[in-house]
Amino acid sequence: xxxLRSFLDKHKPAFEKGGKYSALHSLFAGVxxxxxxxxxxxxxxxxxxxxxxxxxxxxxxxxxxxxxxFGMYNVGYQHFLATGxxxxxxxxxxxxxxxxxxxxxxxxxxxxxxxFTAAQxxxxxxxxxxxxxxxxxxxxxxxxxxxxxxxxxxxxxxIIGKEIFGGTGMNxxxxxxxxxxxxxxxxxxxxxGDKVWVDGLADGVSRATPLAEAYQGTPFTHDLGTxxxxxxxxxIGETSAFxxxxxxxxxxxxxxxxxxxxxxxxxxxxxxxxxxxxxxxxANPYSHVTVARHLLAGGFAFGAVFMATDPVTAxxxxxxxxxxxxxxxxxxxxxxxxxxxxxEGMMLAILLMNTFAxxxxxxxxxRNVARRLKRGKIPA
Amino acid sequence: xxxxxxxKKGLDIKLQGEADxxxxxxxxxxxxxxxxxxxxxxxxxxEVRVGDAVRAGDPLFSDKYRPEVKFTAPVSGVIxxxxxxxxxxxxxxxxxxxxxxTYKRFDVPPAGKLSREKIIELLLESGLWxxxxxxxxxxxxxxxxxxxxxFVTAFDSSPLAPDYxxxxxxxxxxxxxxxxxxxxLAGGALHVNAREKDDWHFPDNARVNYFSGPHPAxxxxxxxxxxxxxxxxxxxxxxxxxxxxxxxxxxxxxxxxPRKTIALAGSEVTEPAYIETIAGARIGSIVEGRLxxxxxxxxxxxxxxxxxxxxxxxxxxxYHQMLTVIxxxxxxxxxxxxxxxxxKFSMSRTFPSFLFPGKRYRLDTNYHxxxxxxxxxxxxxxxxxxxxxxxxxxxxxxxxxxxxxxxLGIYEIAPEDLALCEFACTSKIPVQEIVADGIAxxxxxxx
Numbered sequence: 001x002x003x004l005r006s007f008l009d010k011h012k013p014a015f016e017k018g019g020k021y022s023a024l025h026s027l028f029a030g031v032x033x034x035x036x037x038x039x040x041x042x043x044x045x046x047x048x049x050x051x052x053x054x055x056x057x058x059x060x061x062x063x064x065x066x067x068x069x070f071g072m073y074n075v076g077y078q079h080f081l082a083t084g085x086x087x088x089x090x091x092x093x094x095x096x097x098x099x100x101x102x103x104x105x106x107x108x109x110x111x112x113x114x115x116f117t118a119a120q121x122x123x124x125x126x127x128x129x130x131x132x133x134x135x136x137x138x139x140x141x142x143x144x145x146x147x148x149x150x151x152x153x154x155x156x157x158x159i160i161g162k163e164i165f166g167g168t169g170m171n172x173x174x175x176x177x178x179x180x181x182x183x184x185x186x187x188x189x190x191x192x193g194d195k196v197w198v199d200g201l202a203d204g205v206s207r208a209t210p211l212a213e214a215y216q217g218t219p220f221t222h223d224l225g226t227x228x229x230x231x232x233x234x235x236i237g238e239t240s241a242f243x244x245x246x247x248x249x250x251x252x253x254x255x256x257x258x259x260x261x262x263x264x265x266x267x268x269x270x271x272x273x274x275x276x277x278x279x280x281x282x283a284n285p286y287s288h289v290t291v292a293r294h295l296l297a298g299g300f301a302f303g304a305v306f307m308a309t310d311p312v313t314a315x316x317x318x319x320x321x322x323x324x325x326x327x328x329x330x331x332x333x334x335x336x337x338x339x340x341x342x343x344e345g346m347m348l349a350i351l352l353m354n355t356f357a358x359x360x361x362x363x364x365x366x367r368n369v370a371r372r373l374k375r376g377k378i379p380a
Numbered sequence: 381x382x383x384x385x386x387x388k389k390g391l392d393i394k395l396q397g398e399a400d401x402x403x404x405x406x407x408x409x410x411x412x413x414x415x416x417x418x419x420x421x422x423x424x425x426x427e428v429r430v431g432d433a434v435r436a437g438d439p440l441f442s443d444k445y446r447p448e449v450k451f452t453a454p455v456s457g458v459i460x461x462x463x464x465x466x467x468x469x470x471x472x473x474x475x476x477x478x479x480x481x482t483y484k485r486f487d488v489p490p491a492g493k494l495s496r497e498k499i500i501e502l503l504l505e506s507g508l509w510x511x512x513x514x515x516x517x518x519x520x521x522x523x524x525x526x527x528x529x530x531f532v533t534a535f536d537s538s539p540l541a542p543d544y545x546x547x548x549x550x551x552x553x554x555x556x557x558x559x560x561x562x563x564x565l566a567g568g569a570l571h572v573n574a575r576e577k578d579d580w581h582f583p584d585n586a587r588v589n590y591f592s593g594p595h596p597a598x599x600x601x602x603x604x605x606x607x608x609x610x611x612x613x614x615x616x617x618x619x620x621x622x623x624x625x626x627x628x629x630x631x632x633x634x635x636x637x638p639r640k641t642i643a644l645a646g647s648e649v650t651e652p653a654y655i656e657t658i659a660g661a662r663i664g665s666i667v668e669g670r671l672x673x674x675x676x677x678x679x680x681x682x683x684x685x686x687x688x689x690x691x692x693x694x695x696x697x698x699y700h701q702m703l704t705v706i707x708x709x710x711x712x713x714x715x716x717x718x719x720x721x722x723x724k725f726s727m728s729r730t731f732p733s734f735l736f737p738g739k740r741y742r743l744d745t746n747y748h749x750x751x752x753x754x755x756x757x758x759x760x761x762x763x764x765x766x767x768x769x770x771x772x773x774x775x776x777x778x779x780x781x782x783x784x785x786x787x788l789g790i791y792e793i794a795p796e797d798l799a800l801c802e803f804a805c806t807s808k809i810p811v812q813e814i815v816a817d818g819i820a821x822x823x824x825x826x827x
Contacts, residue, residue: 036713046689047745051806168753
């Protein structure tokens with residue numbers, strides 16, 4: 001390690017102002033991924049909390065790992081379920097691994113490439129802003145998504161969703177969901193229907209997700225237990241409620257994600273699902289979809305845990321978090337049940353509430369201002 | 381009515397090297413100084429030249445815009461240097477101390493006969509007036525103003541803070557005289573904010589309020605927020621109890637005698653203890669020979685959250701009751717953000733420190749990261765026990781939006797009140813600097 005450090009120290013001046021490679025200064029800043037810089041406090045607090053954005057983001061990445069690994073396994077499982085054959089655990093997993101890995105690589109290469117270029121053009125330092133998004137993007141895609149579409153969606157999300165607003169911390173919409181929304185509206189046949197969720201499906205065969213079954217009113221193939229453990233068709237990372245729960249536990253124990261938002265999304269979703277289940281006439285297929293089925297199906301749990309809680313795009317005041325989370329849950333179920341167009345509503349619900357989060361916060365801030373004006377005068 | 385207020389939000393950062401109350405060392409310095417940079421927004425006008433002889437209590441410089449506010453020599457001696465920085469900014473006036481201190485005599489009437497005007501005149505003349513600060517803005521009080529109340533803070537809750545009971549163990553008479561004078565200044569609205577466990581016996585005329593909870597429970601701004609929040613146009617004055625005792629000692633003795641006890645604390649001090657010295661003492665005279673030899677160190681006049689970085693040839697800050705010495709953190713750390721980090725302290729639970737609530741840490745001055753845009757939400761609120769939305773206030777300051785700053789509470793805060801926000805910030809945002817800029821902007825626009 002000494003060698004690495006002295007190598008870096010030796011070449012550092014070349015990347016600084018006036019140095020030979022000063023044009024690539026933003027790239028050298030990437031060294032901070034290897035070493036926490038030796039920078040010390042000058043003014044203000046002499047000591048600083050050990051946490052930084054890299055630490056926070058690496059916790060989220062760690063929380064995604066169970067869902068990701070299971071997603072890889074499930075890709076293999078669904079593939080062999082559809083095509084026949086009874087390979088062992090490792091064959092299933094490796095099949096999925098080799099299907100998913102290229103998507104992850106494409107997402108990171110395209111996303112980081114654009115971020116580096118943007119940092120370079122602006123004279124900023126590169127940062128860790130894409131660490132989480134880069135992994136989330138493939139996890140919310142169907143495994144059959146062509147790599148170039150993954151790349152294009154990523155590019156759209158990073159450029160239009162993030163960089164034009166000023167980069168990390170400035171974006172209005174969750175970049176990963178924006179990538180999926182771009183994909184969804186640009187190539188609808190590749191991200192909906194019964195043929196896209198399982199890799200290597202033969203012509204004429206289809207595999208419906210639980211949400212599609214609810215939408216079409218066909219009998220349910222999967223019981224709640226299977227849905228909880230996650231051996232169902234769906235986007236790569238979203239199927240296993242159990243693995244998402246593991247991630248949620250890590251996010252909540254470390255305090256990286258807001259428990260208020262997470263809880264509020266589930267309360268909003270469960271309440272709306274319960275209401276609609278009983279309010280709808282018997283002829284409506286959704287009157288047979290229970291609360292548990294709603295929460296376990298599709299991207300609800302994944303969205304609630306990993307997407308709605310994105311601190312940049314969610315509401316930021318304490319009261320705002322409750323309102324925002326409740327509305328995400330409510331809108332997601334409303335889109336699923338009452339909108340004739342889409343069987344799934346989580347993505348659109350979160351993006352919609354991302355749009356309204358600043359308004360929610362504005363209202364909370366105004367209430368704070370009004371309350372502070374009304375406070376009592378000094379006792380005589 | 382006195383109040384009991386329990387605060388839940390905040391953070392006690394447990395550092396190694398708390399000063400031992402049983403050890404009190406006496407230290408005298410060769411040089412003493414008064415530093416104009418200790419006072420927010422002060423433009424000083426120099427009143428001495430190098431080589432002039434001064435007594436303790438003779439003016440060294442005054443406020444250019446309020447010449448009646450004087451800053452006086454803490455000891456008698458000869459002006460040793462007039463230190464200037466960029467653009468000839470006056471940094472310090474140093475006095476080479478006499479062997480035996482001679483004092484300028486002030487004609488102080490007996491306690492019962494002191495009028496408000498006379499007290500103000502005496503404090504201005506003696507150079508003790510700057511001990512009284514004003515909220516909003518955290519600046520030296522305006523002697524012509526009428527404060528709604530005066531708040532005396534009787535404890536310090538910051539990391540490794542000195543115990544005021546130890547600092548003031550021989551000052552009962554001075555405390556009484558100081559509080560009585562402040563009561564006269566306040567026109568009867570004197571609040572003393574203390575901790576229950578300190579068991580002080582204050583004069584009857586003071587309203588004693590008891591605060592408990594983690595830091596910043598001891599900050600005047602936080603206390604005022606809970607007792608009598610300031611609205612636009614209102615002014616409160618604040619004084620630390622040790623400074624109130626200095627005022628009392630002056631009024632009893634008729635001379636400027638700023639002896640004070642401070643804490644010398646921190647993980648790099650061999651024997652953390654209390655030090656009896658005189659205001660403005662040279663840092664080197666206090667810390668030399670008392671530090672561990674394990675790498676570069678940072679000496680801080682004040683506490684680790686709000687204090688000033690000082691060198692050996694600098695001087696104790698005007699308002700400071702402690703010196704803290706911690707290690708410099710100027711070493712790069714391999715994959716530091718990815719390691720478990722058992723020796724690190726974090727308010728977030730992304731480091732294991734939350735599993736060991738009683739552990740004391742040897743924290744250094746490393747930034748632990750780089751500055752980013754605001755990302756994490758809710759963490760500032762955890763350490764600010766005020767009904768204020770800190771991120772929105774900071775953004776209003778950054779945008780220079782005066783109206784928003786007023787609405788969101790700029791009148792109620794000083795940089796020190798948001799120091800813990802700066803400590804805890806994941807994005808490493810210079811919170812105190814932003815607040816100071818905001819205060820400077822308000823003062824520029826509204827006066």
